[in-house]
Amino acid sequence: MIVFEDVTKIYDPDVVGLQDFTCHIGKGEFVFLVGASGSGKSTLIKLVLKELQPDSGRILVAGRNLGTLRHRKVPLLRRNIGCVFQDFKLLPNKTVYDNVAYALEVVGEPRRSIRRKVPEILSLVGLSDKTANYPHEISGGEQQRVSVARAFVNHPPLLLADEPTGNIDPETAVGIMQLLVRINRTGTTVVVATHDRDMVNRMRRRVLQLDNGRLVRDERRGGYDQVTEVEEQEALT
Amino acid sequence: MRLGFFLSEAFGSMRRNWVMAMAAVITVFISTAILGAVLVTRDNLNQGATSLKNRVLIEVFIKDGATDEQKATLEQRIQSIPEIKSYQYISKDEALRRFRKRFGERIVQNLPINPLPASYEIQVKDANQVDGVARQFFDDPAVDNDPGTHNGVKYARETVRKMLGTINLVGIGMWIATGVFALAAVLLISTTVRLSIFARRREVEIMRLVGATNWFIRWPFVLEGFITGLIGAVVAAGFVWLCNWALANWLESSDIDFLQIRVFSMWWQSGSWPAGLLPTLAVLGAALGALGSMVALRRYLKT
Structure with a gap:
């Protein structure tokens, strides 16, 4: 689904975004991106969305080479990628319903099917009773669920989440993660950049750890921290 | 869309x-x-x-003693100048009628003869050309000039400029x-x-x-x-x-x-x-x- 080959992105003047980054994320995977702030997680997500251009290297998303993708085609790429952000990025002057509907309007979905799909997805995320509310009228957790609903309403093959639980309390965060897992079960590839140590440790999914733009760990069923042999021995004794 | x-x-x-x-x-x-x-x-x-600009007229007064031939030459000259937009012949009678209308019956009644000369009222296409057009009539024999002057051709020269x-x-x-x-x-x-x-x-x-x-x-x-x-x-x-x-x-x-x-x-x-x-x-x-x-x-x- 996503292939990075020797990708380097340096911001002006010489802040490292990603350096010689290579990885392969397969279809239907659930992947955590972990690492300190500034380690390159957001850069990676922005590169996948073609919000940024890499300085060198090759990126393939769903078989398409982003380097040769025309500007005009970028919106089409983004329609196949659902996005969830730490700050929700909801349109502040649209209701919950309209926020989700907007993602469908954008792809030219007929009005009738919009009227069917939006309530469906909102009930899936448990917000059937808030459809007429504006984002500022609901809680952070609820806003994030709207954001997830918007990301998934098109049933994209890929869903990216940048610190989806960063701004909400731990219990609500669990709900959001469960939602992402359910989405993953429908076959959608899910990539979650996160700081949430407990969450990563509990879920034991594939973990990619970044440090200063480099991939330092790629573990099949990893935890948040790299467990060194010494630590393991200490744990045993 | x-x-x-x-x-x-x-x-x-x-x-x-x-x-x-x-x-x-x-x-x-x-x-x-x-x-x-x-x-x-x-x-x-x-x-x-x-x-x-349209009100800028050239008035060319005709000598009472001008021969028909001279008058005809003058009219031909007017017709031949391309800068002229239109012209109108004001006969002695017409001039008197206008005068009467303007100053009243009483003055006119006491006149033994009609002292007013016939004239052409000429409008030029472009007000900037007034001077040049007027000059062409200065020495016409049919024009009612006092000797040594060009007062038979009247136009508001300075004002126009x-x-x-x-x-x-x-x-x-x-x-x-x-x-x-x-x-x-x-x-x-x-x-x-x-x-x-x-x-x-x-x-x-x-x-x-x-x-x-x-x-x-x-x-x-x-x-x-x-x-x-x-x-x-x-x-x-x-x-x-x-x-x-x-x-x-x-x-x-x-x-x-x-x-x-x-x-x-x-x-x-x-x-x-x-x-x-x-x-x-x-x-x-x-x-x-x-x-x-x-x-x-x-x-x-x-x-």
């Missing part, structure tokens, strides 16, 4: 950001009103100048003013639009993230700019018309008659405005609003 969706987006956003929308409408209103006022003033001055200078100067001044105010209007409107879009750049960013094409994002903004511009410009056009109408009324009631202000012709085809001055102004405002939105959006729509 989903016009319904885009229109509802545009109107919705204008309702929500009504303060900004009002500011934009007022900006368009002020700048178009000023521009319109300048244009209308220019048109009216041109009109006044033209009517003044001064007047023409003034009119030309005013004309140039008005063109410059038009240019300056048009530029000011464009800058003001585009700044306002840019401000209102800057306030909503996050919105644009989100639209792009969910995969909206540039035109999908652009249309509501362009429509919004169009509507804003249209409202502002239509109100401004009405305002300009009202002012002009009030001024024309006032001038009519006072006795200043050399400036003839045009009132009704501004709505439709007239002179240099094929579609009418005010409709042009309205369309201009709307187009400016739409274009302003498009230009202001450009920097946020780079992928």
